């Protein structure tokens with residue numbers, strides 16, 4: 304085991320301890336932190352839910368998730384019993400204020416056992432509508448007065464729209480100081496997303512080109528090959544624009560477009576990011592049609608298997624107008640990005656899982672090579688692949704070997720997978736940051752508000768104007784034709800990278 308500077312003693316309460324997020328992501332991440340020797344010397348994790356579990360059954364349930372979803376794929380499960388010494392289950396209803404003594408009792412017990420006052424972390428991995436009720440009850444607990452040692456982690460989506468996000472922010476800040484509130488967006492914990500800052504600001508090579516003088520347009524794709532995976536009840540209240548664009552995609556856009564930070568202080572990074580969100584040109588409701596495209600998948604075939612359409616999924620209204628695909632063209636009105644379109648798209652049941660960002664460079668001002676080789680002239684681009692590939696690739700023109708001056712596009716690639724032996728999962732990084740109290744990779748209240756402000760006109764226009772053509776894309780495709788038209792109008796096409804072998 305490596306020696307790490309580990310966080311102080313901590314008790315972590317996971318509301319939603321019996322839920323999907325904890326099963327798939329949180330416990331596998333915590334177990335990996337334990338295996339990599341990042342967990343504190345003294346720690347306790349308590350899963351919370353209404354379902355009945357003995358500690359033993361709870362551990363079995365969690366081990367199943369670890370075996371299926373951990374990046375270690377079941378390897379090193381031999382240390383599981385040691386890990387579970389720290390894990391318990393508290394059966395309680397988050398709406399029942401009288402049950403909250405179970406929390407203070409456990410904290411007291413650990414305090415006595417360890418002889419120190421531990422950090423207390425409340426992770427709210429529950430449906431958004433439960434968050435205010437739980438947060439209110441937590442705020443009333445005596446331990447929540449311990450500024451700095453008590454933290455609350457709130458999962459996305461943060462609110463349902465600008466107004467509800469604003470109300471939730473008010474509620475949380477009436478009980479917790481801003482530095483105690485961790486609004487999570489797991490994309491910010493992804494290694495390759497964090498590497499955007501290193502690429503841009505640790506190298507003198509790219510920054511001089513990173514602006515409207517050299518960049519023609521930018522594309523951000525966050526395509527998913529999976530469908531709803533049983534989350535129909537949630538998705539019916541969300542849709543792709545709320546689920547992915549308002550948070551993950553806008554956060555990536557901020558990292559691509561932000562000005563160089565003076566330091567890596569959490570507030571400095573967040574200030575620079577919020578500047579980007581505030582500079583995004585507001586689309587008026589009347590313009591939405593020209594700037595945004597929505598889609599919903601039909602039934603059909605996916606990799607040889609018959610699948611139902613969105614409207615036939617469990618928990619979905621058979622006449623649902625919810626978007627399972629969204630594409631938007633943004634402009635950033637500032638000196639760096641004026642006039643550079645930024646196209647973003649996301650969707651369920653698309654052709655492949657692929658998240659990548661591409662900066663397409665402008666053509667060289669004069670082409671002195673034979674016209675036969677001009678076909679691929681436009682191909683200078685820099686691609687940052689977030690997942691499943693983790694790499695950065697630069698495409699440029701090179702001479703084709705031979706006696707004639709013919710050019711071909713070639714790629715020079717940095718493979719992040721090969722460099723970092725065991726890249727931590729996003730939730731590992733973020734949970735460790737919470738235990739350490741580092742909020743750099745979390746959203747501040749004004750960032751959340753600003754992101755909602757960007758998408759509100761689109762949401763409102765879509766809600767007021769029901770789509771006439773849903774369902775409008777087939778599973779395994781790249782979304783509706785209108786998404787291609789959005790770029791074609793500007794003379795561009797979406798970059799669809801070849802699938803991972």
Ligand SMILES: NC(=O)C1=CN([C@@H]2O[C@H](COP(=O)(O)OP(=O)(O)OC[C@H]3O[C@@H](n4cnc5c(N)ncnc54)[C@H](OP(=O)(O)O)[C@@H]3O)[C@@H](O)[C@H]2O)C=CC1
Nearest residue numbers: 319320321322323324352353354396397428429458459460
């Ligand atoms: N699943 C995922 O991959 C992702 C989820 N998220 C977010 O995480 C949050 C949780 O999602 P997910 O885990 O999928 O949802 P689930 O429906 O799987 O889990 C919900 C959890 O909430 C608990 N719960 C519900 N009502 C109460 C109550 N009154 N008191 C105490 N506990 C309660 C449930 O436990 P019980 O029924 O036992 O009471 C269950 O553990 C959501 O905000 C979601 O958007 C974000 C990113 C990815």
Ligand SMILES: O=C1O[C@H](COP(=O)(O)O)[C@@H](O)[C@H](O)[C@H]1O
Nearest residue numbers: 459489490527546547551658690
């Ligand atoms: O937050 C969410 O993200 C997942 C996609 O996450 P990824 O890390 O697998 O790219 C998405 O499926 C889900 O709908 C959304 O709520």
